[in-house]
Amino acid sequence: MDLTGVFVPLITPFDAHGDVAVDALIRLAYETLEDGATGLVALGTTAEPGSLTPAEQDAVVDAIGRVCEERGAPMIVGAGRAAATRRPVAAALVMVPPFVRAGEAGVEAYFARLAADSAVPLIVYHIPYRTGQQLSPPALRRIAQLPNIAGIKYATGRVDADTLALLASAPTGFSVLAGDDVVLAPLLAMGAHGGILASAHLSTHRYARLVAAWRDGDVPTARELGLPLAHLSHMVFAEPNPTVVKGVLHAQGRIPTPDVRLPLLPAAPSNVDAVLALLD
Template sequence: MEPSPRGLFIPLITPFTEDGDLASGALEKLAHAVIDAGAAGLVALGTTGEPATLTAAEQHTVLDIAARVCRERGATLIAGAGSNDTAGSARALRDLAAWPEVSAALTVVPYYTRPSEEGVVAHFTRLALHSPVPLIVYNIPYRTGRVLSVQTLLRLASVPGIAGVKHAPGAVDQDTVLLMSRLATTPPTMAEPPGGFAVLAGDDVFASPLLALGAAGGILASAHLRTGEFAELIAAWHAGDAGRAGALGQRLAPLSAALFAEPNPAVIKGVLHAQGLIPSPAVRLPLLAAGHDSVRAALALC
């Protein structure tokens, strides 16, 4: 298994032209820019990239571009793959073998059908057994409808082939604190996966508190902007520089809140377009482009 992911990962937006087509050149330039600014790697086809609205050909183009950039730059590539269907998720994961640069798959907890926690463990155990790459469980209960207890998260941490979790519970709650405490003091009771188990911050506003508790890094959409400071935030917490890290976290949290004032990635795209970094602020339905007030408020914090 690859070493567990660590550092800042940018879940890339998918830029579109004014006509609504995939803007491949802008995507490649943006991928290079965030790595230049300090990102350890990229996430292709994460939720921020609007993969549900992309054709299969467009998804392949996004992966081709991200793979090429990461190969050229020696950066880590994580790919979003999977849904609430175990068999379909297994097929999507197998398809990632076509891109050898992919080092892990970000795979969401099954949504809408709301399986039991036992069902969630069975789902990921089946996927990890046959996946060509390690899995990063995407735990985001306010989207999936399924809350995972600390006991279930620790069980997932012990499954061979699961490298970590993108943890986005919407708060630094009791289970989060207990999870970080357990991982810091003792490994899971069953066999620990090679390379360890990484908790990656997935709620941008709460990234700094989770890093303070010991998170290995973050998959942070907000870090499309002020990328270097988000990378420095992670590095400062890892170095034990609580004063520097705390000050950075306080500065960056308002930006994250502003960028999520409307459904992601609308505001991020509006800001990137206003800065001349992508050709249009367009998102695809059912999302709508961000309002001018939201974009202006976020720009003022960039």
């Protein structure tokens, strides 16, 4: 499977009554695809899946899946709901088991079992600063070689020798997708295939151009875009994700409220205004 480009992990908009604003979600899905996104992620962490009921999760997947199916775009599904939809699913996004620190052998066995049982390919979500489990390049390489593993959302919080080792040894057909928005440009320069990027709700076309520029060897354009987008990403994550993104989308009139569900709180107006000023 070729997972190349910008994948936007869509937020879950809420209406004034606190319910999922499905119509706004559908509009947002259309907008991001029309603005250059390769595909969409339903129920990624940006969607606050832990605060949604199973019925709300299913409604979110169905809404995004309907748009992706109509536009011929791939949909990636997280939060264990990939099997709960009748819409086409390109891959399931599965986090390295958090908190338990199972060790590399345990994580490898976990993904081997999931991949064998899954009806769709898996994307490994490696985010050690949340899971408490760091994986070495050899362990990631062994996981990448498992059947039915399509790629990795790589969010280690840094670009280092381990990153280079993974990118240099990734097997054919295995996609490395940036998961830390602020380091998208250096990861692309090192050979990453794209990214799953919350910041790409905003200025989607510029993120898409950045990925295309590195893919096409257009280094001047890539350099021109990389730094301002890194700055935008840094500002978007000034508060817990997706609070700033929602604040900006609401201020732009794209979603009915900036509301998030506890334990998150809405972003400070100053942080929202700073991003709006940068976008202007």
